[in-house]
Amino acid sequence: MALIRLSDVSYTYGAGYALQGINMAARKGELVGIIGPNGSGKSTLFKIIDGLLRPSQGVVYLAGLPLARKTRKQIAGQVAMVPQENYFLFPFSVKEVVLMGRFPHKGIFQFEGDTDLKIAQEAMELSKCDHLGDRSIHELSGGERQRVLIARALAQEPQVLLMDEPTTFLDIRFRKEFFELVSSLCSQRGLCSLVISHDIDLASMYCHRIIMLKEGRIYAEGSPTEVVTSENIGEVFGCPVLVDKNPVTQTPRVNII
Numbered sequence: 001m002a003l004i005r006l007s008d009v010s011y012t013y014g015a016g017y018a019l020q021g022i023n024m025a026a027r028k029g030e031l032v033g034i035i036g037p038n039g040s041g042k043s044t045l046f047k048i049i050d051g052l053l054r055p056s057q058g059v060v061y062l063a064g065l066p067l068a069r070k071t072r073k074q075i076a077g078q079v080a081m082v083p084q085e086n087y088f089l090f091p092f093s094v095k096e097v098v099l100m101g102r103f104p105h106k107g108i109f110q111f112e113g114d115t116d117l118k119i120a121q122e123a124m125e126l127s128k129c130d131h132l133g134d135r136s137i138h139e140l141s142g143g144e145r146q147r148v149l150i151a152r153a154l155a156q157e158p159q160v161l162l163m164d165e166p167t168t169f170l171d172i173r174f175r176k177e178f179f180e181l182v183s184s185l186c187s188q189r190g191l192c193s194l195v196i197s198h199d200i201d202l203a204s205m206y207c208h209r210i211i212m213l214k215e216g217r218i219y220a221e222g223s224p225t226e227v228v229t230s231e232n233i234g235e236v237f238g239c240p241v242l243v244d245k246n247p248v249t250q251t252p253r254v255n256i257i
């Protein structure tokens, strides 16, 4: 069964459509890459799936039930998002930020217990930021902060994980490790994960399926080999490329020409 399903979803911020007629679904254990140029509606799509924005038209279903009938806390118990922008007003420690991920699983006035601390610790180890535990979130590099936000999302123990350009500040090793981590969480723990990324080659290596957006609509959808073609990338990004195959993994490789 689809954990997430969007049925004819459109969204407008006021002037024109940011998303139009979106039909898509993602299952348990699936890793789906979302690609598309700046302004094509990728972040808006995630805000709709996370319930931060209500569709102007259409319905979002989470595990078969309309998202609109759920409270924020109920949604947060099932869906975690690593947002594109992040800003912390207070100099929380890394550990505190990761523990915030436990919030949807707590009652009012209920403090973190040993289980929460253990889950937070494991999440920090998985995203390789456990050595930063006592540091202030304000004193980290972009890549370190991104790994902390990934840990916070994992500590939330979601069924659906949405990550909006999570590899932007990561170096080449952490980019690969990030995709390996998410890929193993999907296959071993049955997580359903949607990743927005401009790392088209890496997304092609690890994602089961790619959805390509253009001007708020789905332009192409299918396996990486079906979607990541010279024609599609050239047309959607307006940039001539030659897509061939990575000689080792045999997955699509984008060469700018």
Ligand code: ADP
Pocket (backbone or CB within 6 Å): 013, 018, 036, 037, 038, 039, 040, 041, 042, 043, 044, 045
């Ligand atoms: P992407 O993540 O693919 O770069 P977005 O979903 O952020 O694209 O934006 C899609 C479109 O919606 C863009 O044209 C953008 O300018 C517009 N948009 C995004 N956020 C807002 C907002 N808060 N108010 C008005 N327009 C917005």
Ligand code: MG
Pocket (backbone or CB within 6 Å): 042, 043, 044, 084, 164
């Ligand atoms: Mg965006």
